[in-house]
Amino acid sequence: MVEIDGHRLKLTNLDKVLYPETGTTKADVIGYYNAIADVMIPHVRDRAATRKRWVHGVGTADHPGEVFFQKNLDEGTPSWVKRRTIKHKTSSNDYPLVNDRSTLIWLAQIASLEVHVPQWRISRNGTPKNPDRLVLDLDPGEGVTLVDCAEVAQLARDILVDMGLDPMPVTSGSKGIHLYAALDGSQTSDQISAVAHELARALEADHPDLVVSDMKRAIRAGKVFVDWSQNSAAKTTIAPYSLRGRLHPTVAAPRTWRELASKKLAHLDYTEVLARVKRRGDPLADLSAGHLDEEVHGAAEDRLTTYRSKRDAAKTPEPVPEDTPHSTSGRTFVIQEHHARRLHWDFRLEHDGVLVSWALPKGPPTDPGQNHLAVHVEDHPLEYGAFEGDIPHGEYGAGHVTIWDAGDYDVEKWRDDKEVIVTLHGTPGGGLGGDRKFALIHTGGEGKAAQNWLIHLMKQDDATGTTKSTAKSAKGTTKSTAKSTANSTKSTTKKAPTTASARTTASDTTITGAPISPMLATLGSVADVHDEEDWAFEMKWDGIRAIAEVRGGALRLSTRNGNDVTRSYPELSTLVDVVGDHDAVLDGEIVTLDPRGRPDFGILQTRMGLTKAAEVEAAMKRAPVHYMVFDLLELDGESLRSRTYDERRAALAKNVTPPRGHAVQVPPAFDGDLEHAVDSSRELGLEGVMAKRRDGTYATGRRSRTWIKIKHHRMAEVVIAGWRPGNGRRANAVGALLLGIPDGDELRYVGKVGTGFTDAMLDDLKTRLSAHPRKTSPLTDVPSLDARDAHWVRPELVGEVEFAEWTPTNRLRQPSWRGLRLDKSIADINPE
Template identity: 50%
Template sequence: MSPREQKVEIEGRTLRVSHLDKVMYPSTGTTKGEVIDYYRRVAEVMVPQAERRPATRKRWVDGVGTAKKPGKVFFRKDLEDSAPDWVPRADIDHHEGTSTYPLIDEPAVLIWLAQLAALEIHTPQWRFDADGEPVNPDRLVLDLDPGEGAGLGECAQVALWCRELLEEMGLDSFPVTSGSKGIHLYAPLDGSATADEVAKVAHRLARALEEEHPDHVVSDMKKALRRGKVLVDWSQNNGHKTTVCPYSLRGRERPTVSAPRTWEEIEDSGLEQLELEDVLARIEDGTDPISPLGFAQNGRARTASGAGKGTKNSKKEGKTGKKGKKDEKGATGATSGASSADTVSDRLSTYRSKRDAERTPEPVPVASAGDPADAAQEALDSDAPMFVIQEHHASSLHWDFRLEHEGVLVSWAVPKGPPLEEDVNRLAVQTEDHPLEYGTFEGTIPKDEYGGGEVLLWDSGTVEIEKWREGKEVIAVCHGREDGGLGGVPRRFALIHTGGMGRGAKSAAAKKKASSDWLLHLMKDQPDEDAAAPEGSTSAGGTDAASGAGSGTAPGDSAPGDAAPGDAAPDLGEPIRPMLATLGSRGDIDEDEWAFEMKWDGVRVIATLVPGELRLTSRGGKDMTPTFPELTELLEAIAPDTLQAGRVVLDGEVVALDAQDRPSFSRLQQRLGLTRERDVERARERTEVHLMVFDLLEAGGRSLLRTPYRERRDALFETVDASEHVSLPHADHGDVGHAIALSQDLQLEGVMAKKESGVYQPGRRARTWIKIKNSRHQEVVVVGWREGHGARAGGIGSLLLAVAGEDGALHYAGRVGTGFSDRDLEAVADRLRSRTRKTPPVDDVPAADARDAQWVRADLVGEVKYAERTEDDRLRQPVWRGWRPDKSADEVRWET
């Protein structure tokens, strides 16, 4: 056998695989061996979707190529003449004759097709029966395809509208991001309707969506009608049409996948297409949202009989894939020694040798090829390479400057930070290459480990490599975040190796050190500040894996964009996302290093101010300014010269006080969600609010995000004056017991402990902020309600609740029927009336609670107080506290 061939055994089938090092996706270096390994590992969830369906294939024998030079693709229907006799097959009669199709009824067929470079697998919505005869469709599909000017976000919105219509028809629905531009939406059928009948229903559904949302949806294929809209393509329900199979790779520039998703993901504003490694990670975690549509789960038993004329099918009963992981001898090895990922593995050997994965939170990928961590891919969903700069509080403070090159992050340590002025040279010491997933790392490395200390994301984004002379010179343009340390503008840096500067060194160690020395400087020829980032990137201001955590300046540099007194006032800009606390206890606190604030029972807001203008945003980014007009007092509470110098950003909590001047969350409910001026003024007459300001994030345009907490607090009292509706609460230093006792005496929610040396980490849940609660509160998602009895007859008696578990999926958490006033129950009924659905959003509701339940969409968040959380994650004695309009359902997790 040729040295470039291997024999592999898949569930008793022996196959030959070859040319494993051939690159199939040049943009990522993904090899044929990695493609084969993907289909091997995905078989357990993909085979049930493809089983007994005729499979058409798109083959890229020489790879997909590049955007400028695409690879040649071959569309194949008929089974290859070289097919092994064990491949299941079935015949279809066409006008031009009879075609024999392969059936992907076992993992070995997937591997065989991957060996033929069949990257894409397409199947119809119907299957063959045990006798090889076509049967009626067992699913309906809608292809949501964005026209020019529309994107995946628009497709997601249309998918949600589709789900509502399908639910009204009594059909469940399962979304799949297509791996291309849009979303496929599947609904299971009972097989009683023909393909023509299903197509007509799908067409009517598409037309109904178009009529209801004419500015967003189109059902006609004409391109001229599709600009800025989403086409709901119903035609793939035709019995002669096919759709790319769930879990199939796509022949795009990057190895994207037709990936089944949860509805919570579709509702996420950060929804993106998934790639090969993302999907493998989900499968390893047991995530298979479309499993109810699989052959083994749809109520029809598997069969070992032949699938067509002359067919021999020895597939055994049961779920595929898991046995194959142990039985195959060569498919995992197919990438070993042959994949381009081996090069990356070798470049990371030094990095691995310095770290123990059991002792450091840093990503330490295994040495085997073809298995990079999925965290890297989140940061690399664009075609452009990435850069990251991390502020590293190790034994000596320095900044780590990292550029993606040849599958790794090439890294330099810069003791004084990246220069933000021209003609300034900074020493940059080259260190070991880091894995790509390090681009998302932020955390604390234990002090006794290599590089021990806190690592913070200073800036990150995409990079254009203009020149790379290995070991000599690098020129790169970094496009960072709007709130990042580079100031939100593109920066062109040059790295120059010092070359012979170390030739006079006497010792080998000194020579080695000199060989690592580079100079980093900001070039005189800088790109235009409005220059676009590389195509497909999420650069300045984007929401990528490191968003929200920039310090704004390096030591010794002025912040670009700092406004001088007398300059025109800047606009409000993007809001800073609030830092989040971790639930803890007294045992988490070292009193000498911590300060203690009271925990205010209200709604978190970020206040952004410029002269004459105020914006209040919630934790989820919602504009709450119209809801709290009395807080415009803030504009008078800040010194005018500070505002003239640049914007001011404050962090605080909006509260409503009771008769004893204690925060009352139930009173605050009367103000939440109101935006119309008349409604706000009426509610304001009954309930006024106050803003407890506890942090200063920006003052006069100068970022304080990387300023220690204690210094920020001192600056807060110098910047803001208290007023009728604005308070500056006191912070205790060094006595957690006193702080807890005081919070209990005042009957407050608890204590916020904050590390005095800690910096502000926007959007991050950090252990430098610890919340210690006096009572147990839990955010919950409302999934339904039950009718009341007695005085509540004819109305709502209790709400059914859910909380997401460790798997990210919602699970039933019990029901709450106390804590409501009659007025509350009327408002709850009004709110839930428009959200009715026929099936429960969760599948683990006990029969006793589900018996007379009315179900609603799982998109409203409330909060309860409770006595205990049981072993099966049910709330005991919950008491309703109120709605949380500042929170989204996908944020809700157990407070642990």
């Protein structure tokens, strides 16, 4: 049982072989879709997905596996899978929308190896929009190669460019090549199909010996068939980055035009695609990035358009954000008492970046035997969850608004425009009086009545703990029974082999005096490195910075903030042997490695802060650390800080020479240019690259632009200022941390983080934070909704989060917890 973006999913039969010829298992397939989700989802978002499933695997050449197409969703589909109903001529089908990682992994779990989507997206009411891309399928006939298809692709490209389009190629993973071009959404599918058909005919007329545009299979031998028909509204195409159900696990892989010019052009399997994306990103990114922005073409759907149209930000105190809402996985709710022309209660649930809202004329029901009317109204911005105040006379919804209750909720079922079942966890003293479970059922009316739903309080059986619903819809009685099940997950940690014998006792000699502060780098980008010959490039290690002092046969390891951590990492005492007869001061990074030999900060978290001998001994066996040395500051009492980087590195290479596989290593500087250094870092799964000026000296304790850190992902160091309790099994534990960063003399609120934790992390955080309580918030600018049930603490602990970007209001968007930074203090935080 796993949790993905807040959704629980059971994964089964992970060792089942789905591709017998390569031994590729179901776990491999799930792993691929998990790793590729970030680049694949933009190309399939809001498109009705048809699936090809190989439940028992693809089989072999002699015994092919059974495959079937699936359009409609079945009863086993998780309730959190987004879906849309599309009406066809003779039937209606419920299609999944592959809008998030959890849905993509669910498809892999049910062996949907291939995902096929149309060239159009679907609106919230199930109506297909105009296509936002054109596609040509270049299909090789008998005797034709992929290189021949690439030649036709180049010919088609010349025509499309003359039309003002910028085509992008995808090797299909099956036979041929797909060409995609972004459109502005102003033409219908029939119009685009007609244009594509004429383009195919033009190619055939100019190159009759190479191209055919006729659908007849009998005339395709020796030629490339330019299939224009997939632009039809009724057709689908294999999605970019989808696996193929071939004998080998090939992928519909986006390529560059430079690659298509190669005589060695070939289809790629999933391992090759993953390596390429890590190294180069997505060559097809422009296809789904910005072509349908509301402000450019007016074709993209903004869920707050109706909300804004009813409000004037200059006249009402209500929040009226200009930005298009981004998808979120949050689960907050608010019920507001609204004294407008008629008293009513506004019932709002955070869902997919907005507050989905209903107006309740009689408020939430308090009797399971009495249902209330719920009128579905326009989506509201998330900021509305904290709104209280007076809407002026003459404005939409004029009257007084107060928060009646607010909190978090758990979802049991969410079927857009049909049914929603949620359990609300109200605030102590709030209007709900605690936890309440509600079902909202659409009555299925037409016209104005289409807005009408029923809201039903589900009955709690005190004896069994189960709930029953007897909500009646206009079509009959809907009965739902919710079962409460306890799921336990066990995590096992694979023991990593120790690379050297480690000393478990410290030397009797003690190093005294103030610890040395390390030189600090400045966050930058490739653009900050002008003349590459003046710079050296090193890999950036994902660990904790430590200065190692070896004096008189003794070792002291100290972190950035001066903490002595020598006893926490006894295996690094072998550094004394590595230095030999010398005294030395070294700069490096303490890291733990995963089974693939890559730094893993999560594993390192299990070592940080341990001081008891028994705990350290056990942790050392479970998760041994390594020390990556990259600078030499002193040698036998002589300071090298004023020497250049090149001189210090030469001295380091000469005097610190650990054997291969030792716990102490001296990684070499990268031999090549910056582009290849960045690509190599990505391919190795590292954090980024350090660019260091060759003529730069070592600036002890200072941040300098002679060291530039170039990261692949955005990360921030933050201060923990408080925490909010969770729900369910985390009801008495930390559910989310409230974070801040220094801003002058104040600590400015930057958001909350509730993902990225392990159970061990949560237990440790609860213990640490409970020891440092305070009554008031140390933060400025905290929304009341975020602060309502907060436990404030003294702002002393520093942590690190990974996040997507900063919002216009200076909040962290989509933060994920990486861990505590016990090696840092608030003074070390540099809000970069």
